[in-house]
Amino acid sequence: MSTPIVFVGIGNSLRRDDGAGLFLATRLAALLSDYGLPVEIIAVQQPAPELAEELADLSPSAIFFVDAAVGLTAPIVVPATGPAAARPGGSHHLSPAQVMHLARHLYKLTAPAWLIQIPGVDFGHGEGFSTATQQSLNRAETLVQTILDCIRTGD
Numbered sequence: 001m002s003t004p005i006v007f008v009g010i011g012n013s014l015r016r017d018d019g020a021g022l023f024l025a026t027r028l029a030a031l032l033s034d035y036g037l038p039v040e041i042i043a044v045q046q047p048a049p050e051l052a053e054e055l056a057d058l059s060p061s062a063i064f065f066v067d068a069a070v071g072l073t074a075p076i077v078v079p080a081t082g083p084a085a086a087r088p089g090g091s092h093h094l095s096p097a098q099v100m101h102l103a104r105h106l107y108k109l110t111a112p113a114w115l116i117q118i119p120g121v122d123f124g125h126g127e128g129f130s131t132a133t134q135q136s137l138n139r140a141e142t143l144v145q146t147i148l149d150c151i152r153t154g155d
Contacts, residue, residue, distance in 0.1 A: 004040040005032060005151065006060040006111075008096075010067040012045050017120035017133045021067040024118055027140050028066070028147065035148075047094040049102055056107030062151045063113035065096035068120030068133065075136050077146050080113035114150055116143065 009025030011018040022043050029039040040058055044051060047065070055063060065080055080096040094102075096115045103109035118137065122130040129137065 002038045003059050003061040004038040006040045006042060006055060006058055006063045008047070008051070008055075008063065008065045009041060009043045010045075010047060010065060014125065014127060016122040016124055016126050016128065017068045017130050018123050019127070020118045020120055020129055020133050020137060024116065024137060024140055025064070025066040027137070028064070028116075028143060031141060031144050032147065047096065047099045049094065051094075051099050052102035052109075053107060055099070055103050056109045060111045063100070063111050064116055064147065065113065066116045066118070069117040070120055072117055072119040075116060075118045075139070075143060077114050077116050077143065077150065080115045112150070
């Protein structure tokens, strides 16, 4: 059996655009599953240290953290070890880079990891997405090729 591609959806579905990371992680995992790739989804409101162990236990081939972010006009994909991934978004406890640092040093996890950020503008209480976030979510299929390229090249 192949090792899975893991999507970590970050956010709170009861805080409007903050739930976009969870939604997009589920959608991207389903699209890659349609390609016949093994996938796993982990949903968290905020990354915490124990996420490092959970990721290591899955022995993934690749990891994609998915989160909404303020100040973007389009989705971006950056390495989860780079400066853009090092700062926690909003009130999240750990950044993806910090989680990966723990996973690599404590559990010897070697899988490459990326952060997918989607534009978020409304983080107030409620359900549903802002128009800008919904438009980005509607273009999720365009991220699939980027994800496949990341996995293939390791960049």
